[in-house]
Amino acid sequence: MKPSKKRRKIMVIHGPNLNMLGKREPDIYGKETLEEINSRLENLGKKLEIDVETFQSNHEGAIVEKIQEISGKYKGLIINPAAFTHTSIAIRDALLLLDIPVIEVHLSNIYKREPFRHKSMIADVATAQISGFGVQGYIMALEAIAKM
Ligand code: DQA
Numbered sequence: 035m036k037p038s039k040k041r042r043k044i045m046v047i048h049g050p051n052l053n054m055l056g057k058r059e060p061d062i063y064g065k066e067t068l069e070e071i072n073s074r075l076e077n078l079g080k081k082l083e084i085d086v087e088t089f090q091s092n093h094e095g096a097i098v099e100k101i102q103e104i105s106g107k108y109k110g111l112i113i114n115p116a117a118f119t120h121t122s123i124a125i126r127d128a129l130l131l132l133d134i135p136v137i138e139v140h141l142s143n144i145y146k147r148e149p150f151r152h153k154s155m156i157a158d159v160a161t162a163q164i165s166g167f168g169v170q171g172y173i174m175a176l177e178a179i180a181k182m
Pocket of ligand 1: 141
């Protein structure tokens with residue numbers, strides 16, 4: 035009998051205020067809730083034979099600690115650090131601990147918005163960035179990680 039293939043685990047981290055998706059500026063971020071996005075990713079994970087775990091926090095330290103936990107246990111990370119994208123050296127430093135594909139996702143196109151959103155503290159330490167495709171960006175990130 036063939037040994038059962040161990041499923042790969044992928045972590046998805048959502049930063050501050052993304053728990054308010056659906057209610058929060060729907061013209062920019064869309065009408066889908068975070069629960070709906072997460073269940074889409076979990077379902078796609080099943081098709082791709084990947085275990086998708088999701089985590090949301092409004093706290094920078096909690097996100098840093100989650101990234102530290104990932105080290106050695108997960109095969110990829112999809113992260114939308116939300117507003118911390120533009121400010122957090124702590125999240126950037128935590129990401130430098132990882133040697134797995136890290137995909138930075140933004141629902142909106144951050145380069146089309148206010149100048150303070152044009153700077154990402156993590157873009158140059160991430161494997162890739164997807165910005166402006168709405169929820170589809172998370173789907174694209176998971177499909178890409180599955181092939182990596
Ligand atoms: C965001 C863009 C950020 O500038 C903003 O602070 C967010 C969401 C996005 O997904 O488009 O909270 O990361």
